[in-house]
Amino acid sequence: MKISGDCMTALKFYLLTDTHYFEESLGAEGKAYEEYMKTEAFYLRESSAINKTVFTKLKEDSETDLIIIPGDLSKDGEYESHKSLVKELNALKESGKKIFVITAGHDYNEYGKCYKNDEVVKVKGTTLDELYNLYYEFGYKDALSVDKETLSYVAEVAPLTRLLAFNCDSKNETKGTIDSRLLMWAKEQIDDARKANAYIFAICHYPVIPSVPVFDLVGDAKVKNWKEVAAFLADNGVELIFTGHMHIQSINEFFTENGNRLVDICTSTTVGTPGKYRKIEIDETGKMNVKSIPVCDFPVELNGKTYEEFFDWRFDYSVKNKINKIFEGGSGAVKILKKLARKLLNSIKLGTLSKLLFIKIDKSLKKKKLIDFAGEIGTAIFKGDQPFVKGTPEYDAIFKALKRLDFILKKVEAKLSKNGEKPDLTYMILNSIGNNKGYSDNNAVINLKGKIL
Ligand SMILES: [Fe+2]
Ligand SMILES: [Fe+2]
Structure with missing residues (x-):
């Protein structure tokens, strides 16, 4: 696919993020677990069952062979969680899927945690080197260039289509930043794609454009130097970026002084509200169809709730407990x-x-009640289309x-x-x-500047 021209090849892929995969056999029970889950907004014990159900659904779609996951793959960097997730990704690969991931802040840690016999127990964590080796088959192996310092990379994910995968969350010192050195590396990759007549789009764990306006005031809610990065991408012809991290459904546009546009599509976690993943279809005219699919049908006790209520309940319960803790x-x-x-x-x-x-x-x-009203507003913001x-x-x-x-x-x-x-x-x-943008955060049709071939 490339910008402008006659020849036609469409692009289709699934975008899921923040899988926060947790290997259940590590242990997730007892008093310490119950206490921890009072303030956790997403599911932990149920995480592997929920994600496996999503993977099965992806496998069943024989027409879409590309899957992209922009980070927070594991709960909190437990080595065993990564090993189990890699096993699942390998099974997907064997079924004919091409998978490209980046890792993020929840993927590396000195040690992880599990919950056994009413206690919190430390388990082996994962280093950045180990992450590179664990996920070598899912991005780095096919990369045209890897920025070893951050584990960012560029790869051809389809004919004449390149993915610029920013890892902005691999070092605590520059957490949530795409610094000038990494932007210089990105510029080389964009120029290289242009020379090869290839279309290039990006992923990054952190949203580049704040998902809702108030998130501009929250340090960790978007790339710290977001205006610089958004302008850099748009003015260098990268019009599209897919992000995660905030566990929110949002689509936002940013226009530069030169009139160039960046579209940031941020997607929810698979293991908590709003529990969605996306199917992206770009046709030969540059028309992009963004469809959000609810995570459901997983074999977990729902306590009489619907799948949506099951996710909403955890968010509402944890937020109220967090407020009360203050x-x-x-x-x-x-x-x-x-x-x-x-x-x-x-x-x-x-x-x-x-x-x-x-x-x-x-x-x-x-x-x-005020507390219920606040909960409703909060849930609505994360679901998008407020x-x-x-x-x-x-x-x-x-x-x-x-x-x-x-x-x-x-x-x-x-x-x-x-x-x-x-x-x-x-x-x-x-x-x-309230969403006053004139388009949906969940299901939208966006006309890209370039035509696709
Ligand atoms: Fe996350
Ligand atoms: Fe994150």
């Missing part, structure tokens, strides 16, 4: 105040809160609350301003709770 501990007056704050947070209803803020909200929201747009009671309530709290927001904005740029928190929040 209000734990302390001594004396601090402990009493924290306890009161926790009680208030867990019981206050939107009707009461609206009275305290002197705002009117829709009747349908009044009996809803429904809380202008005209909905939720938008209206949040808009009025933000207006009422404007004097506080102004102070926060002043504190957050960088290089003379002040964030508009009201705009960022309202465009994070």
Whole structure:
């Protein structure tokens, strides 16, 4: 495939990410496990069963032979989890699939953890060298160039189609950064692809464009120097990047001053809400069809829930526990105040809160607890296509609350301003709770600039 021309070859592949594969036989039971899972947003004991079901579905699609996985392959770098995942990937390969992966922060560790006899037990972790060897067959073996320092690579994944695989998460010092040295290496790879008349697209574990506007304020939610990287890619003719890390469904566009565009398609984890993977089909005219497929049919006890409810429950439960943990501990007056704050947070209803803020909200929201409302908004953000747009009671309530709290927001904005740029928190929040982009985060048709051949 390459930009412009007459000859036609389409490209089809599956994009799944953040498999967080955990080898169940390591141990995932007991009191320490239950305690840990109170604040974990994705499934651990069930991870191998869920991922194996996804792999089986990929195997069944005989028309699509390419699979791409941009990182966080294992739970937390357990060597045994990697070994088991590699076994699964080898089985996929034997069924005729070509698989390209990059590794990320959850894939290397001095030691991993498992849970046995009510205790946390240390298990062998994985080094970067071991990762290179473990996943040699899934990218590095066929690479045209490897940046050994970061384990980034370029490979031809289909005729005249190259994958620029950035590993921005292989070193703690430059975690989440694509530095100028790596960009120089990337420039050589892009130029090389151009010389060969090959189309080139990219993957990176971290989103390059913040998935929702408020994530621009969260350090670890996107590539740290994201504007530089987005402009570099777009202005060098790389229009498409697939990312993960945030476990979120989002599609975003970034335009450079020269009018060039980067499209960042970020995909959820397979083992937690929203539990989706993507099928990408690009036809000969450059029309890209992005389809999101729900992870389901896995052989796990759902406790009467649907697959979607099963994933949502874990996210909601873990977020509420995390919030409550903030209000734990302390001594004396601090402990009493924290306890009161926790009680208030867990019981206050939107009707009461609206009275305290002197705002009117829709009747349908009044009996809803603040903590449940926050959970709903959070889950909606990670699922993409957030429904809380202008005209909905939720938008209206949040808009009025933000207006009422404007004097506080102004102070926060002043504190957050960088290089003379002040964030508009009201705009960022309202465009994070509602998708106003004019296209879906889950299923979209995107016309790429170049035609494909
Ligand atoms: Fe992840
Ligand atoms: Fe990650």
